[in-house]
Amino acid sequence: DAGVIQSPRHEVTEMGQEVTLRCKPISGHNSLFWYRQTMMRGLELLIYFNNNVPIDDSGMPEDRFSAKMPNASFSTLKIQPSEPRDSAVYFCASSSLSTSSYEQYFGPGTRLTVT
Amino acid sequence: AQSVTQLDSQVPVFEEAPVELRCNYSSSVSVYLFWYVQYPNQGLQLLLKYLSGSTLVKGINGFEAEFNKSQTSFHLRKPSVHISDTAEYFCAVSSSYNTDKLIFGTGTRLQVFP
Numbered sequence: 001d002a003g004v005i006q007s008p009r010h011e012v013t014e015m016g017q018e019v020t021l022r023c024k025p026i027s028g029h030n031s032l033f034w035y036r037q038t039m040m041r042g043l044e045l046l047i048y049f050n051n052n053v054p055i056d057d058s059g060m061p062e063d064r065f066s067a068k069m070p071n072a073s074f075s076t077l078k079i080q081p082s083e084p085r086d087s088a089v090y091f092c093a094s095s096s097l098s099t100s101s102y103e104q105y106f107g108p109g110t111r112l113t114v115t
Numbered sequence: 116a117q118s119v120t121q122l123d124s125q126v127p128v129f130e131e132a133p134v135e136l137r138c139n140y141s142s143s144v145s146v147y148l149f150w151y152v153q154y155p156n157q158g159l160q161l162l163l164k165y166l167s168g169s170t171l172v173k174g175i176n177g178f179e180a181e182f183n184k185s186q187t188s189f190h191l192r193k194p195s196v197h198i199s200d201t202a203e204y205f206c207a208v209s210s211s212y213n214t215d216k217l218i219f220g221t222g223t224r225l226q227v228f229p
Contacts, residue, residue: 031215042220043205048215048216050215056215056216093158102147102209103164104217106159107158108157
């Protein structure tokens with residue numbers, strides 16, 4: 001299996017621009033998580049989905065952030081408009097509810113820089 | 116709600132020496148505990164986990180951890196480290212009722228010197 005795939009791996013954009021991060025979970029996994037990692041705040045859960053349905057978005061910083069999962073093999077995290085404080089590494093992770101292993105498999109991350 | 120405290124932000128150690136990375140948690144309900152490792156420019160990878168049963172759990176790369184309920188701790192140990200163990204290590208907790216929501220500690224940077 002290819003693992004969790006994220007694109008792009010690096011994104012540099014100017015303040016005010018729209019940014020879209022993409023994630024393809026491991027085939028067969030039915031839970032998907034979006035995390036943000038910064039030096040100041042560490043690793044934070046932003047939102048997670050079970051069977052394509054958003055379950056908990058309490059970690060989403062503000063209305064500028066939105067996430068969708070239109071099908072089992074694709075999810076997006078969108079920031080509009082972006083701000084310099086959004087600069088971070090964004091990770092997508094997936095897991096399988098059916099195996100009860102509770103292990104989350106992380107993608108390589110997208111490093112976002114907003115200037 | 117659960118919380119995790121990793122007491123050491125950095126742990127320097129020489130190659131082949133033993134190491135312990137400390138983790139304490141807080142929770143009003145029963146928990147599952149995890150250690151993840153992050154190598155430079157990579158995502159996190161599961162090292163080991165405690166769900167139930169034996170309090171001493173063994174993971175990949177020679178690491179082990181012991182769940183201590185009375186001290187609310189889940190310290191990670193390795194008897195002899197290698198240069199390749201240099202990485203960031205994260206302790207995480209979830210309640211046994213909501214296993215989806217992992218709460219991560221702030222991480223411990225293990226630096227192994229030759």
